[in-house]
Amino acid sequence: MSVVEASEGTQKATVDANFEPTILAIACHWCTYTGADLAGMNRMNYPPNVRVLRVPCSGRVNPQYILTALNKGCDGVLVCGCHPGDCHYVSGNYYAKRRLMAFKRLLEYTGLEEGRLLIRWISGSEAGKFRDTVTEICQTVKALGPLSTSEQDALTAFSRSAAGLADINANVGAAAGFASAPEPNQADGAGE
Amino acid sequence: MSDIQSQLRARAAELLSSGEVVQVIGWMDGRFENQTTPAFIDRPEDAELLVFNEYCVNTTPKYTLYEKEHGKLAVCVRGCDSRGINRMIKDNQILRDQLYLIGLPCSGVKDRKTGELLIKCQNCNHRNPVVYDELLGDAVEEPQVNRYDVVERFEAMERDKRAQYFESTFNRCIRCYACREVCPVCTCRSCFVDQVNVGWQGKQNNLAENKFYNLTRVFHIGDRCVECGECERACPMNLPLMAFNRKMVKDLDDLFAAGEAGLDAEGTHSLGTYDVNDVEEFM
């Protein structure tokens, strides 16, 4: 049980250049989702790896969502909400801030690489910031490589090999409760 | 301590025969040498069964939840127990006037096999009860300890090694939920684990689900944890659970000056509130 008993670090496989990460972006309806919309309307380009999950408020983001996403096939999670002070429900994002600050530290303490969980405040007018943030997390996670396979169970591996990555990518937005995801299309990022 | 024990027996008998309480929750001897087990005394003549020594490993607060229906309870409380009681009062699990708290100063509890101070007691800085109706014996000196010692050692590790260490920790979890059941803070009527059809927690025992359970548990109690260390002691697989709990406590203290939980029965907990001037790191 002592700290020193932990054995030598694992050999990290070199990251496959063709690796395309799967990123879950949890976006608050009032600011970030609108910002993502605006990015789409402005025909901004951002990586197609991100699936957007719309929630009413960042204060609604249950830390278990983040854990589930990481457990069941996502390589990174982005949580976005209104800037402090701008919350549609007055204080939701203040609660979210405290919660996520603590939760991010806990996750990284138990071994998650820094950069796999990113939290940002993005307002409805910050289409550019949304694009930049998505690009940033995609690049970071791509460099980090797939989330260590031992953290995902055999079923994920099977579903990827059996159904084919392309199929999964095409469907992931609609399945597993990830409804209301905007088309992850490179040309027009978001749209309703 | 034997002096306190005889006082305890006498007081328990008095409380029961006067009808002030219907039950005294404390400890009694187990089958083996130096083993104790929780005791529920409801007859004055059984008060002789009560023991108080350096092997009383169990904490008492959680039992008040099940026993309160019988009437007013007398509960033996040391520092850790009393903080748990405070926390349960604050969480609206029990009312203060349902309890008669017999305060017992404690100088740490030992492992019955090794005779060493339990890990939970090595890091204890509240040996005297923080709330009680009467205190038996004299208050003991509070030790100066660095509660965050374990957390700091883990934080100093390389991420890879730490990840591997915790991965192995989660792998060894058998998900018996003893940590949940002993915890004075785990009082949800329907735990997320038991909400089978909602599907928070899968039934399979694998790394992903074990991690999900443990991290959710830690995060859910982290801001209210009274640091009694009972989860770690109860764990049949001897997992270092306080390394997680204390990490939460430490972070919340660093970030929001959360302080220690369970020192009083008022106020709120650090994740149940906010301050517009909180540190900002998500811009």
Place this chain on the structure above:
Amino acid sequence: MTLEIEHGCARAKEQLVPLACKVVSITSQTSDVKAYRIQTADGQKPFDCEPGQTAMFSVIPYGECMFCVSSQGEDYIEFTVKKVGYVTERIHALNVGDSIGIRGPYGNWFPTEGLKGKDVLFVGGGIGLAPLRSLLTYMLDNRDDYGRIDLVYSGSTRDDLLFLDEIQNDWPKYPNTFVNVSIYQASDDWDGAVGFTAPFLESLDFSPEGRIAVLCGGPSLFRTCLESLEKIGFPPEDIITTLEMKMKCGIGKCGRCNIGSLYICLDGPVFTMAELADLPWSAH
């Protein structure tokens, strides 16, 4: 006269892995009860079973539930399912043609041989008709083998009565077959009897002589009707019932339907009250 009920019958073709089947028809019985006819993916009857046996209905991604096979035909088996929880909600969302899994049949069955030549009184309420129906339709199909058949059936309102058309119009046409239906509260659309099952049963004045009672219903109906039957004079060995517990495996291994030394899924679900009296069990 003692009835021989077989216990510990192992007949299931599929133990734990279900057979791929499909829904061939759905009939809505009440607002929250539907009857499902099931065939295998290639249009066969999934299995033959005796009246009273159960099977595990597997809504593929959501879970499994144990139901009594409420009737069967040449090429189908039928389940009657009330929407009460998570899986049954998913069952109610099924459409004709949807793929499901079925494994079974499990458990024992009503003593179709032992009842031959006897009068049978069926007592049931609400969804409790489903298991009774399996035996009742079997007896009607083999009408000459059995004596008089009476059904005492109740529901909260007219809309809670299952197979009402069949009960009122088809079954009484068989010889020596009588139905008595009541609802708990009077309403404009009901001109029949009104009252709870137990007093209604007592008012009908059945003689226990040469008659076997078959009882199935929810906990309160079960308790009250059991008392009534005993009051009328039915000895416990002449009262048959079918029990329910949470079940997962269906083959007497997973443990949760254990009562005393028995497993309801394998040794039951059909017992006489005399057998139940020996078990550490209370009619909860």
Place this chain on the structure above:
Amino acid sequence: MLLAKDRLNELLDHLSTEARVYVPARIETQTRFALYSDTVKPNFKLVNTELPPKDILFPQTQNMYRYGFDAEGVPFIDPIHDADDVVIFGARSCDVRSIECMDDVFLTKGYVDEFYEPRRSRLLLVAMACNTVAESCFCDSMSLDPNSAPAADIQMSEGDQAFEVTALNEKGEAALAAWSSYLTEGSIEHAAVSCELKVEMTGIKEKLDHMFEHPIWESVSKKCLNCGTCTFVCPTCHCFDISQENRMKIGERFRSWDSCMFSCYTEMAGHHNPRAEKMPRVRQRFLHKLCFFEDRYGKSLCVGCGRCVADCPVALDITVLIDQIGAAELTEGAVHDA
């Protein structure tokens, strides 16, 4: 036959090439039957391991089948049978008896469990006589012998320099024939041990038959926390749950250990729960161990390994309970035929 201690690892290396070999070992803070490897060597000083070997035959999570829709939309249900040749090397008498109990559950009463049986039939069970006993061991009170396990394939006992190896059945003889190059003729004197903890089992079962509604259950269950520790460390607890996990169009249905201590174990649709309170659950566990199983299969489900005694966080001790049952009076009104 004798197996010299310095040839033990050679034998295990050899066995590992053909089968998965499980040996008692300490894995960080846990002792369990672990896969023999370069880093995992047997440790026979562990009287019995904290975790029993039951998960080798009956894994905590066992995938039963995969289901879903293939590319053409046709549904499929594919059973997963993944049994291997397995050797459990160094099981104690209590663990061997526990496998007998599991055999009763999974292989009799009309159904041979299709996931247990392949693992069981490919198992070589090598028992190791106890040299010492732990304070919580009470197997000889449960009519077991810590010095021999007749249901094993091979019985071993440990001497100073060597292990004595005896085949107990044909499977064991065949195995010993294959191991012959590691064995020498001879025998050792094994000093028989007996447990220090004794409980009186005479009449307990008969008494329990009438104790379903005895007030003792209310008092013993008070300290129980309703955690699953006792059931998960128990070598004979075999209750399981069936559940599933889905990914997109496919999923896996698995069975996993469940515990009668958990409230959701018996909770039915509509939240009706016949064992909603702590007391009926505690009663169910102990009656199943000491009474119901004996009615059904003719042997006690408690094998006296003492794991629950050692691990229970609140020292709710089955041996104390047995003593209390022995001392309990069957008062009028408290009697109910079980």
